[in-house]
Structure formats: structure tokens, C-alpha cells
Amino acid sequence: MVKVIEVEPVTRLEGHGGLRLVLGDDGKVQDVQFNITSTRFFEKFLEGRYCEHIPRITPRICGICPIPHHLTPTKAIEDAWGVQIPPAAYKLRQLLQNAKQYSSHALHFYALAAPDFLLGPFADPALRNVVHVINQMPDVGKMALKMMDFGQKLCQAIGGKSVHPISAIVGGMKKPLDENVRDLFLKQIEDQVEWTKKTVDIGLKVVEDYWDVVANVGVVPTYYVGMTKNGVHDIYDGDIRIVSPDGEKFDYPPQKYLDALGEHIPEHSYATHMYYKPAGYPDGIYRANTLAMINAADKMATPLADEALQAMRAKIGNVPHHTFAYHWARLIELVESIEVIATLLQDDDVVNPDCKTLDVQPREGDGVGLTEAPRGILLYHIWSDAQGICKKANLLVATNHNIAGIEKTLMHVAKQVFEDKALEGLKLPDPWIK
Amino acid sequence: MVKEKKKSEAGKNKKLQLAFYWAASCGGCEIAVLDIDEKILDVVAIADILFWPVAMDFKYKDVEAMKDKHIDVCFFNGSIRTSEQEHMAKLLRKKSKVLVAFGSCAVAGGIPGLANIANREEVFKVSYLDNPSTDNPKKVVPKTSVKVKEGTLTLPEFHDTVKSLDQTVDVDYYLPGCPPTPDQIMTAVGAIAENKLPPKGSVIGPLKSVCDECRFEKSEKKITKIKRIYELDKIEDKCLLEQGVICLGPATRGGCDARCLDANMPCTGCGGPTPNSLDQGAKMMSALASILGLEGEEKMSDEDVQKLIDQVVDPVGTFYKYGLPTALINRKVMKK
Ligand code: SF4
Ligand code: SF4
Ligand code: SF4
Ligand SMILES: [Fe+2]
Numbered sequence: 001m002v003k004v005i006e007v008e009p010v011t012r013l014e015g016h017g018g019l020r021l022v023l024g025d026d027g028k029v030q031d032v033q034f035n036i037t038s039t040r041f042f043e044k045f046l047e048g049r050y051c052e053h054i055p056r057i058t059p060r061i062c063g064i065c066p067i068p069h070h071l072t073p074t075k076a077i078e079d080a081w082g083v084q085i086p087p088a089a090y091k092l093r094q095l096l097q098n099a100k101q102y103s104s105h106a107l108h109f110y111a112l113a114a115p116d117f118l119l120g121p122f123a124d125p126a127l128r129n130v131v132h133v134i135n136q137m138p139d140v141g142k143m144a145l146k147m148m149d150f151g152q153k154l155c156q157a158i159g160g161k162s163v164h165p166i167s168a169i170v171g172g173m174k175k176p177l178d179e180n181v182r183d184l185f186l187k188q189i190e191d192q193v194e195w196t197k198k199t200v201d202i203g204l205k206v207v208e209d210y211w212d213v214v215a216n217v218g219v220v221p222t223y224y225v226g227m228t229k230n231g232v233h234d235i236y237d238g239d240i241r242i243v244s245p246d247g248e249k250f251d252y253p254p255q256k257y258l259d260a261l262g263e264h265i266p267e268h269s270y271a272t273h274m275y276y277k278p279a280g281y282p283d284g285i286y287r288a289n290t291l292a293m294i295n296a297a298d299k300m301a302t303p304l305a306d307e308a309l310q311a312m313r314a315k316i317g318n319v320p321h322h323t324f325a326y327h328w329a330r331l332i333e334l335v336e337s338i339e340v341i342a343t344l345l346q347d348d349d350v351v352n353p354d355c356k357t358l359d360v361q362p363r364e365g366d367g368v369g370l371t372e373a374p375r376g377i378l379l380y381h382i383w384s385d386a387q388g389i390c391k392k393a394n395l396l397v398a399t400n401h402n403i404a405g406i407e408k409t410l411m412h413v414a415k416q417v418f419e420d421k422a423l424e425g426l427k428l429p430d431p432w433i434k
Numbered sequence: 435m436v437k438e439k440k441k442s443e444a445g446k447n448k449k450l451q452l453a454f455y456w457a458a459s460c461g462g463c464e465i466a467v468l469d470i471d472e473k474i475l476d477v478v479a480i481a482d483i484l485f486w487p488v489a490m491d492f493k494y495k496d497v498e499a500m501k502d503k504h505i506d507v508c509f510f511n512g513s514i515r516t517s518e519q520e521h522m523a524k525l526l527r528k529k530s531k532v533l534v535a536f537g538s539c540a541v542a543g544g545i546p547g548l549a550n551i552a553n554r555e556e557v558f559k560v561s562y563l564d565n566p567s568t569d570n571p572k573k574v575v576p577k578t579s580v581k582v583k584e585g586t587l588t589l590p591e592f593h594d595t596v597k598s599l600d601q602t603v604d605v606d607y608y609l610p611g612c613p614p615t616p617d618q619i620m621t622a623v624g625a626i627a628e629n630k631l632p633p634k635g636s637v638i639g640p641l642k643s644v645c646d647e648c649r650f651e652k653s654e655k656k657i658t659k660i661k662r663i664y665e666l667d668k669i670e671d672k673c674l675l676e677q678g679v680i681c682l683g684p685a686t687r688g689g690c691d692a693r694c695l696d697a698n699m700p701c702t703g704c705g706g707p708t709p710n711s712l713d714q715g716a717k718m719m720s721a722l723a724s725i726l727g728l729e730g731e732e733k734m735s736d737e738d739v740q741k742l743i744d745q746v747v748d749p750v751g752t753f754y755k756y757g758l759p760t761a762l763i764n765r766k767v768m769k770k
Contacts (some may be wrong), residue, residue, distance in 0.1 A: 041549050041557035041560070045549050258567060265562050265576070358664075
């Protein structure tokens with residue numbers, strides 16, 4: 001008898017999806033599908049809108065990472081219209097992007113991922129959530145809330161609203177950061193750095209506790225897609241970087257994305273499957289998100305983060321394929337974000353009112369914007385007419401970049417679980433929370 | 435909140451039973467709930483959260499197994515586009531005593547509702563066939579049922595249009611905003627906890643417009659040209675509408691403290707229509723008509739006003755950004 005296992009919905013996920021696993025008579029895994037059920041087809045209804053309205057529409061693609069969906073189309077329109085933004089705007093946007101990275105990575109670690117590790121995989125599902133973690137480990141819980149809150153409040157101060165920001169406009173940023181507000185955030189930096197370090201300690205302890213899982217479950221060689229600026233990890237600006245399963249790196253400027261990135265249309269999911277074009281589909285299936293970003297980088301942009309990256313590489317290699325290392329990579333990025341925030345908050349350009357140019361003129365043409373969202377690279381390609389009305393848009397969002405890679409990983413893990421019974425021999429630690 | 439805490443300690447099983455659900459949503463409404471910060475601990479002290487897909491492990495069958503009206507209050511965010519979302523709306527309606535449309539998408543269709551300018555076939559065509567990055571020689575589009583050798587696999591069906599929650603099921607209260615602010619959320623939670631809910635069918639929000647909450651004064655100045663936001667020179671503490679940029683403040687319900695205006699950006703209308711108007715876009719167009727014109731000239735001819743309004747190349751995106759599915763004009767401005 002064929003057995004179908006369905007998980008509906010997949011929870012603690014930034015998005016909507018279902019999982020389906022098909023087991024054959026022989027106990028062999030025949031198929032794994034990760035269905036994305038919530039695509040909302042923004043591309044079509046961006047047609048006909050004023051280009052400069054797009055950055056206030058597209059954040060609604062994702063309320064967890066609205067900032068990249070605010071900044072990336074702005075960059076694409078600036079590219080299309082040939083607009084140069086002042087240096088102060090560049091730094092403000094970098095700060096905004098890192099504030100989001102910080103709150104999103106803290107949220108992901110504590111609210112989405114940690115319940116699994118802290119309670120263990122066999123805990124009562126009704127308790128395996130962040131509310132229970134807060135109840136059982138109030139100190140850790142409060143720290144987590146304060147980290148998320150710092151990032152969200154900084155997003156709000158720069159972006160105007162924490163969810164669905166409004167401050168980036170074609171030509172720069174509408175307003176600089178208020179000096180008094182900047183000082184309030186600067187005062188909190190020391191605590192935040194401290195908590196980030198504590199978070200890393202918790203993370204490394206978890207990695208150690210679950211070493212058997214990290215090292216053996218879901219080690220799947222794939223391509224990776226990330227973004228770097230001259231080879232250095234960057235989440236606001238840079239080139240597409242592809243990493244092959246054996247570690248070869250290929251760079252493409254954003255405007256050349258069509259040479260690198262292809263979309264395959266599967267019948268069973270509303271999200272497309274992305275792959276590295278020169279390698280074809282399905283061989284060229286890649287993964288995005290934190291580990292991909294880390295694998296793409298020659299080095300991190302800041303000292304503590306780079307130290308953490310080197311430590312990880314010393315332990316699991318230069319291009320690790322360990323799915324559970326995604327959490328580790330996320331913590332390295334968390335460290336970088338707070339270091340970048342600390343540096344930029346001290347830079348007077350973020351309070352400089354000269355953060356916008358008036359030299360903005362719609363023109364016919366197309367442009368590409370690229371950033372790294374907390375869960376993968378984000379690319380907008382926008383076509384404008386002479387009046388500045390959007391004629392057409394192509395969006396490659398993190399969900400698309402990840403789906404094919406997620407399915408490939410799930411297939412691998414499903415085989416490990418159902419065919420090789422790999423879980424039975426795994427060493428698991430005593431849960432921190434019982 | 436302290437009082438409620440005591441109450442809940444006295445009668446442990448009398449805690450409020452809350453549920454959150456997201457349909458066609460972005461997750462921002464869920465983050466807005468987390469943004470109430472440590473007040474979330476107060477909420478947890480007075481309430482059990484039964485169902486919250488972004489943060490908790492619960493499966494659809496858990497909801498199906500609940501008895502009817504088991505949930506005291508269900509906050510439902512997101513609009514309705516697929517058969518799955520419609521099913522969940524109906525199910526949660528049955529299982530909840532009070533159903534709250536949470537956020538602009540559930541209240542009025544929201545930004546995803548802009549998809550109603552086209553139908554399913556057209557949106558599929560753009561996303562799956564026409565994109566330059568798609569490699570799709572066989573012209574595949576996702577199917578709701580796919581035959582494989584193990585049997586038939588199904589996907590939820592996409593409806594032709596996006597609907598608000600109350601176009602799908604009966605709704606008790608509305609909490610607009612994209613997303614609602616933490617204050618608006620706490621007001622709603624407070625009203626529920628203290629059993630001080632307004633009459634059924636009410637919008638939980640103040641009876642004022644965004645202009646009433648805005649820090650800028652209006653000076654009755656007329657404008658002759660509609661400007662685009664990037665054309666504004668330096669930041670002036672002056673009403674944006676009177677500087678020539680379209681701001682939906684006059685046509686939008688307040689409650690958000692005019693937060694966009696604090697960032698010197700125009701209101702785009704996420705609070706929905708003002709208390710006594712039915713159609714936000716129509717109200718905005720008449721507000722615009724009354725401010726357009728030459729200083730000193732009492733009355734312009736309707737034709738001249740129309741000419742000025744015609745400067746707006748994209749009326750749908752400008753006047754109906756958050757509520758196309760529920761707008762009175764609705765499908766009139768769209769091709770069939
Ligand atoms: S109302 Fe706004 S924040 Fe809420 S789900 Fe809809 S788009 Fe997202
Ligand atoms: S129109 Fe806009 S800027 Fe002017 S008072 Fe109203 S909300 Fe404020
Ligand atoms: S000012 Fe307008 S667009 Fe901004 S939050 Fe308030 S109602 Fe929404
Ligand atoms: Fe696309």
C-alpha cells in the first residue's frame with residue numbers, strides 16, 4: 001500500500017505551505033513535495049502603477065521582511081531612471097536593512113527554530129513554541145524579545161513604520177534619522193552586543209548538543225546563491241554570486257541575472273523552482289538563505305562576524321552542505337548585523353538631511369535592483385514608460401529561490417528517516433526544557 | 435492589565451480562548467501582534483492562544499475537532515483567494531463566538547486585492563508564461579490536481595477574484611490597518627477582555643479621519659498641479675495635499691496617529707473609508723476636486739476639474755490601494 005503523509009499547514013514558517021510525502025509499498029520514499037499555496041501575483045498588478053508607488057505596495061509580499069521589499073524596487077527604479085542617490089541615503093538604507101536583519105534573525109532563531117532545539121524533537125507539539133519558551137526560560141525569553149524589539153524600533157525610526165516601511169523614495173530617503181533618536185539607540189548598543197554574544201553561545205551549545213544531527217542529517221550538496229560586494233558579505237548592495245557544490249564561485253552583476261537564474265514551473269506548487277541556468281534543471285537547483293550567503297562570502301564585513309565565520313569553516317569546511325548549519329550561519333549574520341548597526345549609528349551621515357536628490361526624472365527603460373533579504377536574495381526587474389508608469393515587473397523573491405532546494409533537502413532527509421532509519425541511531429541531548 | 439492577571443489566576447480555565455489565522459496575507463499582521471512587545475506577556479496571562487500558524491504547531495485537524503464556538507475570539511487576517519482559505523474562513527466562523535477581520539486584507543481585500551484588475555488567467559500568464567526568467571517551453575501552469583502514479587495530488591484552487599472576509603462569511607468586528615498599530619490591537623484586546631465590545635458590525639477605531647490626527651494644519655490653499663512625491667523639495671511642515679501631493683488623509687479613518695505623515699510621506703489610505711463614507715476613492719476624488727483650482731477663483735467648471743483629476747494616470751492604485759475588492763466601483767473600472 002502506498003502511504004501518503006501530509007503536513008498541513010507547515011507551521012512556524014515564514015509563509016504558507018503544505019508538505020506531502022509519498023511512501024511506496026517497499027517503504028521507499030517515492031516523492032516529496034513542498035507546496036506553496038499563497039502566492040499573490042504581485043507582478044501582474046504592478047503593471048499600470050506609478051513606479052514610485054511600488055515601494056509602498058511590494059512590502060506586502062512579506063510582512064516579516066518588508067524592508068528588502070521596500071528598498072529593492074526603489075533600487076530597480078533608480079536603475080531604470082538613471083538616478084544617483086547621495087551617500088547619506090546609501091548609509092541610511094544600509095542601516096535600515098541591517099536593523100531588519102537583526103530583528104528577523106533574532107525572531108527566526110528564538111521564535112521559529114529554538115523551540116525545536118530547546119524542547120527536543122519529541123516534545124508535545126502543543127508546547128513546542130515561543131510562548132512556552134518564554135514561560136520556561138524567562139531570562140532568555142525577555143532577552144529575545146528585547147533584541148527583536150530593538151531591531152523593530154530601529155526599523156520604525158528609519159522606515160517610518162516597522163511593518164511596511166515608507167521612507168525610501170526614488171532619489172534617496174525622505175528623512176534622516178533624528179539625532180536624539182539616534183542617541184537613544186546608541187545607548188542600547190552595548191546591551192544588544194552582549195545579548196547577541198549570549199545568543200551565539202546558546203547557538204553553539206545547541207550545535208554541540210545536536211552534533212550528531214548537524215553532522216549527519218540533511219547534508220545535501222547543492223548550488224548556492226548569495227550576494228557579495230567585491231567578495232565580501234553584504235546585504236544591501238552587490239553582485240549575484242553562485243557557488244557550485246564543490247565550491248567554485250561565479251559572479252554576475254544584477255543586470256545580468258538572466259544569464260544565471262532560471263525559473264522552472266512545477267505543476268504542484270504556485271511558487272516557481274529556481275536553478276542555476278548554466279547547470280540546467282534539476283542539476284542546477286540551488287539553495288539560498290543564510291548558509292548560502294555565508295558560503296558565497298570570501299569574508300564577513302565586520303571583525304567579530306568574520307571570526308565566527310572562520311570558526312565555523314574550521315569545524316565543517318569552506319562550503320558546508322549541512323542543512324542544520326543554516327542556524328549557525330544565521331547567528332554569524334546576526335553578529336554582523338549588530339556590528340554594522342553599531343558602526344553606522346556612529347556615522348554622522350545617518351543624521352545628515354542631505355539624503356535625497358531632486359535630480360529625478362522618469363524615463364523609458366528597465367532597471368534591476370538586488371538585495372539580500374533575511375531568507376535569500378531578492379531581485380526586482382522593473383520596466384518603466386516615459387511617464388514613469390510601470391509596464392512590467394519580474395520579481396525573484398526568496399521563496400522562489402528556496403523551494404527547489406527545500407524539496408531536494410526534504411527528499412534527502414525523508415530517505416534518511418524512512419529508508420535508512422537514520423534517526424534511530426542518532427545521539428540526542430536531554431532537552432533544556434522538559 | 436494587572437487586574438486581568440488576578441482574574442485569570444482565580445479561574446484558570448476561564449481564560450479567553452483566542453485564535454489567529456492568516457489567509458492570503460503577508461504575515462505583517464502577525465508581526466504587528468509581536469510588536470506589542472512585552473504586552474504579549476499580559477495577553478498570554480489572560481488568554482490561551484489556541485491556533486497561531488506563524489508561531490505554534492497546530493494542524494487543521496485540531497481545529498476541525500473543536501466543538502462549535504469553542505474559540506472565544508478569532509483574529510482573522512488576510513484576504514480570500516483560494517478554496518483552502520475559503521474553507522478555513524467557514525470553519526473558523528463555525529468554531530468562533532466572535533470573528534474579527536484583522537487588518538486591511540481581511541477588512542477590505544487589501545493590497546493583494548489589486549489583483550482584481552485582472553483575472554486568474556491573466557495573472558497566471560504573467561507569472562508563469564511571460565516572465566523573462568521562466569523557462570517554460572511546454573507552457574505549464576500549476577494545476578489543482580496532478581496525476582502521478584501513486585494517485586492524484588491536489589492544490590487549492592485559485593478563485594478568479596480576491597475577496598474580503600465579509601464577502602465570504604459573517605464578520606462581527608473590523609480592525610483596519612496595514613497592519614493595525616500595536617495601540618489599535620491593544621484597544622481591541624482590552625475591549626474584549628473587559629467585555630466592552632461595541633455593537634456587532636462595528637469598526638474598532640476612532641470616529642475621525644487621518645487629517646484630524648495629522649500634525650499639519652490645512653490652510654485652505656488651492657493647488658493647480660498634482661505633484662509626484664519625489665518632486666517635493668525640502669521637508670516642510672505643511673499639509674502634503676496643499677503642497678500638491680495626493681494624500682488620502684481626508685478620506686481615511688484615523689486611529690494610526692497619522693504615522694505616515696510623521697515620516698513626511700502621504701497617507702495611502704490603509705485605515706479604510708472615514709466613518710460616514712462608503713467609498714474611500716469617491717470621497718478622495720471629491721476632496722481633491724475641492725482643493726484643485728486657482729486661488730481666488732470661486733468655482734471651476736466641472737470640465738476643468740475633471741481635466742485636473744485626469745492628471746492622475748493611475749486612479750485605481752492611487753484611490754483604491756487597500757480596498758478594490760470592496761469598493762463600490764469595484765469591477766466597473768476593470769475589464770471583464
Ligand atoms: S493587512 Fe497588510 S499587514 Fe496585514 S496581512 Fe494584509 S498586507 Fe499584510
Ligand atoms: S491631507 Fe494629509 S498632510 Fe494634509 S492634513 Fe490631511 S493627512 Fe495631513
Ligand atoms: S497614515 Fe494612512 S496609510 Fe499611513 S498608517 Fe495611517 S491610514 Fe495607513
Ligand atoms: Fe517572477
